[in-house]
Amino acid sequence: MLDYFFKPRSVAVIGASNDPKKLGYEVFKNLQKYGGNVYPVNVKEEKVQGVKAYKSVKDIPGDVDLAIIIVPKKFVKQTLIECGEKGVKGVVIITAGFGETGAEGKREERELVEIAHSYGMRIIGPNCVGIMNTHNDLNATFIMDAKKGSIAFISQSGALGAGIVYKTVKEGIGFSKFISIGNMADLDFAELMEYLADTEEDKAMALYIEGLRDGRKFMEVAKRVTKKKPVIVLKAGKSESGARAASSHTGSLAGSYRIYEAAFKQSGVIVAETIDEMLSMARAFTQxxxxxxxxxxxxxxxxxxxxxxxxxxxxxxxxxxxxxxxxxxxxxxxxxxxxxxxxxxxxxxxxxxxxxxxxxxxxxxxxxxxxxxxxxxxxxxxxxxxxxxxxxxxxxxxxxxxxxxxxxxxxxxxxxxxxxxxxxxxxxxxxxxxxxxxxxxxxxxxxxxxxxxxx
Amino acid sequence: MLDYFFKPRSVAVIGASNDPKKLGYEVFKNLQKYGGNVYPVNVKEEKVQGVKAYKSVKDIPGDVDLAIIIVPKKFVKQTLIECGEKGVKGVVIITAGFGETGAEGKREERELVEIAHSYGMRIIGPNCVGIMNTHNDLNATFIMDAKKGSIAFISQSGALGAGIVYKTVKEGIGFSKFISIGNMADLDFAELMEYLADTEEDKAMALYIEGLRDGRKFMEVAKRVTKKKPVIVLKAGKSESGARAASSHTGSLAGSYRIYEAAFKQSGVIVAETIDEMLSMARAFTQxxxxxxxxxxxxxxxxxxxxxxxxxxxxxxxxxxxxxxxxxxxxxxxxxxxxxxxxxxxxxxxxxxxxxxxxxxxxxxxxxxxxxxxxxxxxxxxxxxxxxxxxxxxxxxxxxxxxxxxxxxxxxxxxxxxxxxxxxxxxxxxxxxxxxxxxxxxxxxxxxxxxxxxx
Missing domain, CATH: 3.40.50.261 (Succinyl-CoA synthetase domains)
Structure with missing residues (x-):
C-alpha cells in the first residue's frame, strides 16, 4: 500500500539545488543512483546537476509517484498543493519548522495533512531526514547510503537515525529501509509497521521511539504485526530527566517508561535497552x-x-x-x-x-x-x-x-x-x-x- | 620493582624462530622495534631473522634482564635453570601445558616457581600470550601491537586479551600495557597492581578476571591501590553456568559472583559488566x-x-x-x-x-x-x-x-x-x-x- 514511497516509478525533488551547501543538493545527488525517473524541481535553475529542471512539479511530463519537498518553510504549503494537483501519491517533507516549534507550527502541520488528504496524498515528515530503500538504491535523504541489509529501521530522531546509519556503515551492518519519520504529522509508526509486515526484503523492524501520540493505536497494530514479523523498540526517555528532555525535543508526551514497557511486552514488541542491543536483536532474524x-x-x-x-x-x-x-x-x-x-x-x-x-x-x-x-x-x-x-x-x-x-x-x-x-x-x-x-x-x-x- | 619486565635493558627470546608458522617467529619479529638489546636463542640456528643467534641464554654476552620462553614444554625447566644461571631477572613463559592441564601440570608449575625464586627470578605465565609496553615499543607477544594509550590491561584469558587488543586497534582505543597473565604461577594480579599503581604512563588498570587463587590478598592490595589509581574489573563467571565454565577453563575457583562483587566494592574496585564498559570506564581517567x-x-x-x-x-x-x-x-x-x-x-x-x-x-x-x-x-x-x-x-x-x-x-x-x-x-x-x-x-x-x- 505504501509502495509509492519505497518503490516509486518516478520521484520529484522539489528544492533540488546546484549549491553543494544546500540539503536539496545532497538529496538530488543521492537519488541519481535510483532506477526510476528522478526530476529536479527548482524555480530558478534551468538545470540541476546537469539534469533539466522544472519550475513546478506540475510541469513534469508524466506521472510523479513520490515528491521530496525541501523548499524553505514558507513555500511548503503551496508546493504541497501543486503536488496534489499533479496527482503525486506520497510526499516526504524534509523541511523543518512545523509541529516541533509549538502551537502555531502544529496548526500549520495539521493544515498540510488536510491538504494532502484532500488530494489522497500521504505525508512522511515534516522535519525529517528522508527515506531509503537499499534494495532498489532509493536514497531520498541528504545523508550517505546505508549498507544493504534486512532490517527496516524507523527513527523518530532524524539526527540520531543519521548517526546510526553512519555508524552501521562503519561497522558493516545493513538496513533494508531507513525511514526518518520526523514529526509524524500524517504517517506514523503504526501505519509503517503494517506496511513493513508484508514486505519481502524486511526481515525485522527496528524502531527508535521518543514519544507516541496515539499509544493505543500503536499497541493494537503492534499486536497484529508482531505475529508476522519481529518489532524491536528502543524507547528513549526511560528516566525522568530523559523523559522531560524527550518531550521537549519532539513535542510529544514521553509518558512513564514503565507503562510503555508493559504495553510493549503485551503487544509482542521486543524491547531493547541500547542502540546496539536494538541492532543486534534485529540482525538475528536472518535465522x-x-x-x-x-x-x-x-x-x-x-x-x-x-x-x-x-x-x-x-x-x-x-x-x-x-x-x-x-x-x-x-x-x-x-x-x-x-x-x-x-x-x-x-x-x-x-x-x-x-x-x-x-x-x-x-x-x-x-x-x-x-x-x-x-x-x-x-x-x-x-x-x-x-x-x-x-x-x-x-x-x-x-x-x-x-x-x-x-x-x-x-x-x-x-x-x-x-x-x-x-x-x-x-x-x-x-x-x-x-x-x-x-x-x-x-x-x-x-x-x-x-x-x-x-x- | 618490576621494571625489568616492562623496561628491560635487554631481552632474550628463547625459542626465537625462522619459521613463520611458529610463535617464536612472531615474538622475535615483534621485538625488533624495541630499543633495548634483543637476542634470539635457538639451539639449531646460526641466525634468526638475520640476527646472530645463541645456543643458550648463557652464551649471550652482557646481561639479560628479561627472557621470553617459548620452547616446547619438555625444555622449559632446563631453559629456566639456564636463565637463573645467567642472572636473568624476569621470565615470561608463553609455553602452555602446565597448571591448566591438571594436578601433574600444577606440580610442574610449582617446581618452575621454586627454581625461579631460588635464583631470585620472577615469572609471568606460563600459558600466556606475553606482555607489551606501548610506551617504549616493547611487544613481547605473538600478536599485533596494541595502540598506545593510558590503560594498563591485564587479562587472565590470553585469547580474549588478544581479541580485545585486535578490537581496540580497529576502534582506535589505546593501552599503555597489555599483560597476559596466564596461569599466574608466580606473579598475580595483586603484585602487578602494586607495580602499576606507581607508574607514570598507566592512568588506570583494566582487569579481566576469571578466578582468583588468593581472593583475600587481591582485595587487600586493591584496597591500597585504588586509593592511588582506578582499578576496573570485568569478572567472568557471573552466572552458574558461566562460573562452571570459567573454573574448568582456568583451573581456579570461580566462586560465587555475588561474594566477589561485594568484595570488589569494599576494596574500591570499579566493577564493569561488559568488555566495552570496562574499556569505557578505564578511558575516562585522562580527565x-x-x-x-x-x-x-x-x-x-x-x-x-x-x-x-x-x-x-x-x-x-x-x-x-x-x-x-x-x-x-x-x-x-x-x-x-x-x-x-x-x-x-x-x-x-x-x-x-x-x-x-x-x-x-x-x-x-x-x-x-x-x-x-x-x-x-x-x-x-x-x-x-x-x-x-x-x-x-x-x-x-x-x-x-x-x-x-x-x-x-x-x-x-x-x-x-x-x-x-x-x-x-x-x-x-x-x-x-x-x-x-x-x-x-x-x-x-x-x-x-x-x-x-x-x-
Missing part, C-alpha cells in the same frame, strides 16, 4: 526461530565462552545439557585439554575441521535449540578465521534441521573476511558477547510471539 | 576527578541527549540544574528552537562557535560537576565535526577549572578526525550513550575512593 531456549556454545577460547554463558543466563535463556553421546563423540576428536561440556571449548588449536565436526554434533543434539559459534583470533600459525567460518557453514548445510546459528567472531579486522562469509550465508555475526546473546534472546521472544514457544 | 555527581549534557541532536540522560540516570548520577544566569545566557545566542535546559539541545545548526560558548557557560556553572559534549553528524552544509571538537577544547582551555569533560561523537568515520583531536587533548571520546555514561560513572566512583566525594 529461523528456535523451538526452545537451550543454547549450545562452541569456542576456541575459554574467556569469551564464559562471558557469553553469563550473558545468555542474564537474559533467561539456558545452556543446553548436551547428550551423553555428543560429549563422547566430542571427546573422540578434540584434544584432551578441550572442555567437552557446554560451552564446548575446542581450545586455540581448533581448525576449520574441528569447527565443522563440533557444530555438526551440537546441531544434531536433541537437547540443543540454538548454536552460538565463537571464534577468537586463531593465534596458531597459518590459520585465518575464514576456515572456522567455512566449517560452521558446512555443518549447517549438512545438518539442515532449522536450528538457528549465531556467530561471535572477536578479532577486529582479522576476522572481517570470515564475518562477510557468514553474513552472506545469512548467519549474523557479532563482535561482543552481549550482542550475540541479545540476538539469541530476540529469536526466543519472537518464537513466543508466534506461538512456537510458550511464554 | 580529572569530579567534585560532585551533577552532569551537564550539550548536544546538537535531541535523541542522543535523551539516551545519554537515561544512561546517566541509570547509573545513579544526575542531571545538573543549571543556574538561571546560564539559562539566560544560553537563550541569548542559541536559536529559539534550542532547548536551554539540561540536556542543552543546540539543534542541528550549531557550529563550532556555539559549542565553544555553550561549553564555556556550562563549565562555569556552579551546579555543574561534569560535562558531556555530544555531536551527531552535522548535516548542515560545509560543517565537519572538527569545528565542534575545537569549540569544546577552546572552552576547556579558557575555563580551566578542573571539571572533567567527556565527548560522545556519533557519526562513524565522519567524526574520526574530531575524535582524534579530542583524544590528543586528553578528552576521551565515545560512540555510544551507555559508554560515555559508564565513563562518567567511573570518574564518580574513583572520586569516592580517594575521598573527594562521600559515598
Amino acid at each position: 529461523p526461530l528456535p523451538r526452545g531456549r537451550s543454547v549450545a556454545i562452541m569456542t576456541n577460547a575459554g574467556g569469551p565462552g564464559v562471558l557469553t554463558a553469563d550473558e545468555i543466563d542474564k537474559r533467561g535463556l539456558k545452556l543446553a545439557n548436551l547428550e551423553e553421546k555428543t560429549i563422547e563423540e566430542l571427546r573422540s576428536f578434540l584434544p584432551p585439554m578441550a572442555a567437552v561440556k557446554n560451552p564446548v571449548d575446542m581450545i586455540a588449536s581448533a581448525r576449520g575441521e574441528d569447527y565443522y565436526r563440533t557444530a555438526k554434533l551440537l546441531l544434531s543434539d536433541a537437547n540443543v535449540d540454538m548454536l552460538i559459534a565463537i571464534c577468537v583470533v586463531p593465534t596458531f600459525a597459518g590459520m585465518s578465521p575464514t576456515e572456522h567460518a567455512e566449517g560452521v557453514i558446512r555443518a549447517v548445510e549438512e545438518v539442515n534441521n532449522g536450528k538457528p546459528v549465531l556467530a561471535l567472531f572477536m578479532a577486529g579486522r582479522v576476522s572481517e573476511p570470515a564475518k562477510e562469509l557468514l553474513e552472506r550465508y545469512g548467519i549474523p555475526t557479532y563482535e561482543r558477547p552481549e550482542d550475540v546473546a541479545a540476538g539469541a534472546h530476540a529469536l526466543v521472544r519472537q518464537a513466543e510471539n508466534v506461538g512456537l514457544l510458550e511464554k | 580529572p576527578l569530579p567534585r560532585g555527581r551533577s552532569v551537564a549534557i550539550m548536544t546538537n541532536a535531541g535523541g542522543p541527549g535523551v539516551l545519554t540522560a537515561d544512561e546517566i540516570d541509570k547509573r545513579g548520577l544526575k542531571l545538573a540544574n543549571l543556574e538561571e544566569k546560564t539559562i539566560e545566557e544560553l537563550r541569548s545566542f542559541l536559536p529559539p528552537m534550542a532547548a536551554v535546559k539540561n540536556p542543552v539541545d543546540m539543534i542541528a545548526s550549531a557550529r563550532g562557535e556555539d559549542y565553544y560558548r555553550t561549553a564555556k557557560l556550562l563549565l562555569s556553572d556552579a551546579n555543574v560537576d561534569m560535562l558531556i559534549a555530544i555531536c551527531v553528524v552535522p548535516t548542515f552544509a560545509g560543517m565537519s565535526p572538527t569545528e565542534h571538537a575545537e569549540g569544546v577544547i577552546r572552552a576547556v582551555e579558557e575555563v580551566n577549572n578542573g571539571k572533567p569533560v567527556l565527548a560522545l561523537f556519533m557519526a562513524g568515520r565522519v567524526s574520526e578526525p574530531a575524535k582524534e583531536l579530542l583524544e590528543r587533548y586528553g578528552i576521551p571520546t565515545y560512540e555510544r550513550p551507555e559508554d560515555v555514561a559508564a565513563g562518567a560513572h567511573a570518574l564518580v566512583r574513583q572520586a569516592e575512593n580517594v575521598g573527594l566525594l562521600e559515598k
